[in-house]
Amino acid sequence: xxxxxxxxxxxxxxxxxxxxxxxxxxxxxxxxxxxxxxxxxxxxxxxxxxxxxxxxxxxxxxxxxxxxxxxxxxxxxxxxxxxxxxxxxxxxxxxxxxxxxxxxxxxxxxxxxxxxxxxxxxxxxxxxxxxxxxxxxxxxxxxxxxxxxxxxxxxxxxxxxxxxxxxxxxxxxxxxxxxxx
Amino acid sequence: xxxxxxxxxxxxxxxxxxxxxxxxxxxxxxxxxxxxxxxxxxxxxxxxxxxxxxxxxxxxxxxxxxxxxxxxxxxxxxxxxxxxxxxxxxxxxxxxxxxxxxxxxxxxxxxxxxxxxxxxxxxxxxxxxxxxxxxxxxxxxxxxxxxxxxxxxxxxxxxxxxxxxxxxxxxxxxxxxxxxxxxxxxxxxxxxxxxxxxxxxxxxxxxxxxxxxxxxxxxxxxxxxxxxxxxxxxxxxxxxxxxxxxxxxxxxxxxxxxxxxxxxxxxxxxxxxxxxxxxxxxxxxxxxxxxxxxxxxxxxxxxxxxxxxxxxxxxxxxxxxxxxxxxxxxxxxxxxxxxxxxxxxxxxxxxxxxxxxxxxxxxxxxxxxxxxxxxxxxxxxxxxx
Numbered sequence: 001x002x003x004x005x006x007x008x009x010x011x012x013x014x015x016x017x018x019x020x021x022x023x024x025x026x027x028x029x030x031x032x033x034x035x036x037x038x039x040x041x042x043x044x045x046x047x048x049x050x051x052x053x054x055x056x057x058x059x060x061x062x063x064x065x066x067x068x069x070x071x072x073x074x075x076x077x078x079x080x081x082x083x084x085x086x087x088x089x090x091x092x093x094x095x096x097x098x099x100x101x102x103x104x105x106x107x108x109x110x111x112x113x114x115x116x117x118x119x120x121x122x123x124x125x126x127x128x129x130x131x132x133x134x135x136x137x138x139x140x141x142x143x144x145x146x147x148x149x150x151x152x153x154x155x156x157x158x159x160x161x162x163x164x165x166x167x168x169x170x171x172x173x174x175x176x177x178x179x180x181x
Numbered sequence: 182x183x184x185x186x187x188x189x190x191x192x193x194x195x196x197x198x199x200x201x202x203x204x205x206x207x208x209x210x211x212x213x214x215x216x217x218x219x220x221x222x223x224x225x226x227x228x229x230x231x232x233x234x235x236x237x238x239x240x241x242x243x244x245x246x247x248x249x250x251x252x253x254x255x256x257x258x259x260x261x262x263x264x265x266x267x268x269x270x271x272x273x274x275x276x277x278x279x280x281x282x283x284x285x286x287x288x289x290x291x292x293x294x295x296x297x298x299x300x301x302x303x304x305x306x307x308x309x310x311x312x313x314x315x316x317x318x319x320x321x322x323x324x325x326x327x328x329x330x331x332x333x334x335x336x337x338x339x340x341x342x343x344x345x346x347x348x349x350x351x352x353x354x355x356x357x358x359x360x361x362x363x364x365x366x367x368x369x370x371x372x373x374x375x376x377x378x379x380x381x382x383x384x385x386x387x388x389x390x391x392x393x394x395x396x397x398x399x400x401x402x403x404x405x406x407x408x409x410x411x412x413x414x415x416x417x418x419x420x421x422x423x424x425x426x427x428x429x430x431x432x433x434x435x436x437x438x439x440x441x442x443x444x445x446x447x448x449x450x451x452x453x454x455x456x457x458x459x460x461x462x463x464x465x466x467x468x469x470x471x472x473x474x475x476x477x478x479x480x481x482x483x484x485x486x487x488x489x490x491x492x493x494x495x496x497x498x499x500x501x502x503x504x505x506x507x508x509x510x511x512x513x514x515x516x517x518x519x520x521x522x523x524x525x526x527x528x529x530x531x532x533x534x535x536x537x538x539x540x541x542x543x544x545x546x547x548x549x550x551x552x553x554x555x556x557x558x559x560x561x562x563x564x565x566x
Contacts, residue, residue: 071243071412072420079409107244111418118415130409160416 031131033080033123038139042170043150049086049119053162056153062164063150067091068143069104070118075136075143081122081163082135084147089117091144104143115160121149124165128154140171147171185480185488193492200464201496207460208500208540209507211453216508216536218446220526221517222439226432228524232370233428237314238407240395241427243418247434249283249427253391254419256280259310261417262395265410270313270400277313277398282306282383284393288376290343291351291358302342304333304354304376306383314396317370323348323363328379334363338374338516338523352376357386371428374516374523396424450539457547461493465551472555473563482556489552494544501540505533 046065056062066084068074069091074083085091085106092103100107106114122130135141148170155163194201233239240262245252259280263269270277288302305311312318326332333352335343340361343352351358359378367373384390397407404423411419465472475485505528513528558566 070415072246074412076405076408076412078405079412081409081412083412083415105244114418115416120413120415122413129406132405155413157416161414163413 031080031125031133033131033133033135033138035139037123037166037169039168039170042148042172043168046148048088049084049162050088050117053116053119053156056156056162058153058156060153061150061167062153063148064119064164065146065148066119067104068141068145068147070106070114072102072105074104075134075141077134078132079122080124080131080133080135080138081120082141083118083120084149085114086117087146089113093144102143118160119162119164121147121151121164121166121169122154124154128165139169141169145171145174183480184484185475187491190488190492191495194496197464200460204457204460204464204493204496205500205503207453207457208497208543209504210500211450211457211543212501212504212536212540213507213512214446214450214453215539216504216528216532217512217526218443219535220508220512220528220532221442223529223532224517224524224527225435225439227527228369228371229428229432230425231317232372233424233426234314235423235425236399237424238397238399238404238421239424239427240397240407240411240419240421241393243420246420246422246427247430249394250285252283252393253389254394255417256390256392258392258417258419259395259397261414262397262407262410265414266397266402266406268400268402270398272313275310275313277310277400279310279314279396280308280380280392280394281311281396282380282387282389282393284383284387286354286387288343289353290346291353293344293353302339302354302376303371303374304378304383305372306380307377308380311377311396314398315367315372317367318372319366321364321366323361326362326378326382329381330379331357331359331382332362333359333376333378334365335361335376336365336367336373336523339376340364341516342374354386369525371524373525454543454546457497457543458550461547462551462554465489465548465555469555469558469563469566473558473560473566476556476560477564486552486556489555490545490548493548494541497540497544497547498537500543501537504540505536508532508536 043063046063049064049066052062052064064084065087067087068082068084070083070085089106089109091106092098092100092108095108109117123135125131141147149164149166150168151164151166153162154165155161239249240254240258241249242252242254259278263276263278282305284304284306285301286304320334323334325334340346346352346361348361348364350361352361365372365377380392399407404421407421411417411421472485476482508528512526514525516523516525555563
């Protein structure tokens with residue numbers, strides 16, 4: 001009889017504990033740029049930004065080679081997108097004697113040149129909008145990094161807007177500068 | 182240690198009324214200087230903090246993050262932004278998205294030759310949406326300018342630039358003349374020192390086809406979406422930041438000026454403190470025999486030193502209180518004009534505390550050399566002096 005009493009009390013306590021626990025609410029997953037988006041080999045048949053902007057239409061699958069930059073902050077803080085520039089444009093670090101603190105902003109280029117040579121790469125979610133997470137430092141994405149991106153053109157107009165939804169991103173390894181011998 | 186009675190120190194203050202006035206006056210000046218310098222810095226910081234709202238996004242031309250007056254963005258930006266971002270605040274069916282032009286222009290009262298040395302006035306071209314994003318601004322007198330008209334509204338600090346002109350008076354802006362139709366108020370913000378005219382008229386006056394910025398009330402939208410918008414609409418060449426961040430940067434940019442004011446005040450105060458030390462020294466040095474007598478009566482050096490410090494500190498603290506009173510009555514809210522608008526000196530609790538601390542510091546430090554002089558002499562020598 002005492003054993004039965006103890007067992008009943010234990011069962012009662014357990015059921016109270018279970019009922020007192022707060023209902024578990026599903027925690028939404030933190031948005032994350034999928035690691036599979038970064039590939040170790042550059043997608044084939046890449047074109048420069050300027051050439052692509054002249055011909056590509058919305059919905060086209062394209063491969064673009066570019067350099068990350070084009071504005072002072074090429075990576076918005078909490079959105080998975082970044083701006084790129086045509087590799088033919090000279091960033092400030094390629095101009096001898098230029099000590100620009102943000103060489104990726106292409107401040108020496110004219111507005112017209114920027115319109116023709118800049119594009120936006122985004123990692124879009126199911127709603128077509130960029131994922132709510134910053135892209136800087138993910139998979140080696142940094143200002144002035146050379147990238148080859150395969151994706152689908154999601155926005156384009158004749159004023160200069162050119163947005164690509166990235167599917168594959170290849171970040172070229174940084175070249176080591178030859179030191180004095 | 183048997184201390185000297187407190188009233189001994191207090192009564193000693195009245196032995197030389199002229200010297201007391203000198204000490205209290207000197208302390209008041211030093212305290213007022215410190216209080217004014219701290220109030221200057223606090224006022225500048227407070228003005229910038231109140232001018233920019235965290236709930237507003239500021240869209241500027243890329244590369245003009247430091248100065249909205251240098252910024253140029255296409256005039257279509259406001260419309261594109263309002264139609265591209267979901268959740269921006271809407272009031273009575275109008276999106277709270279305000280296109281603006283900011284310009285610094287020479288201004289003088291009409292008919293009065295302008296003083297070329299005086300800084301230019303800050304002008305803001307606005308549309309009615311401006312009142313949805315700048316709730317700090319209200320009309321205190323008159324009416325707002327009409328679209329396209331040669332009319333302007335001005336803040337009280339802006340009016341001070343044009344000889345205290347009022348509603349109905351005319352001012353010359355460059356080669357054009359404008360009638361003041363209203364007085365705007367935005368106390369404690371940079372806008373209190375601005376001239377406001379309609380956007381189209383200021384664009385015409387400055388011969389520009391671009392705007393300076395767009396200010397949008399974020400509402401239920403996400404600032405990061407606005408940030409992303411500027412990265413996607415590369416044709417607009419814009420950047421986004423919170424309005425509060427812009428003014429915080431401006432405040433940081435002007436930090437050296439605040440430091441300069443504080444350093445100048447510290448240097449002048451140091452001179453005042455040296456003067457105070459000198460006054461205390463001469464006051465106490467003449468009491469060497471009295472101090473020696475107290476020692477002969479059995480009071481310890483510590484007790485005598487404490488009494489002298491109390492005597493000095495009470496006099497200097499009285500001066501500091503006078504300074505605080507003068508600061509609150511005469512300095513608080515006093516408008517300081519500078520190239521980017523104006524701000525009021527803020528004599529708040531921090532400034533008052535700094536003024537009081539300066540007075541008390543002067544009292545304690547000022548007494549020390551004299552105490553050393555009085556108490557290091559051998560008692561027989563001191564009694565014979």
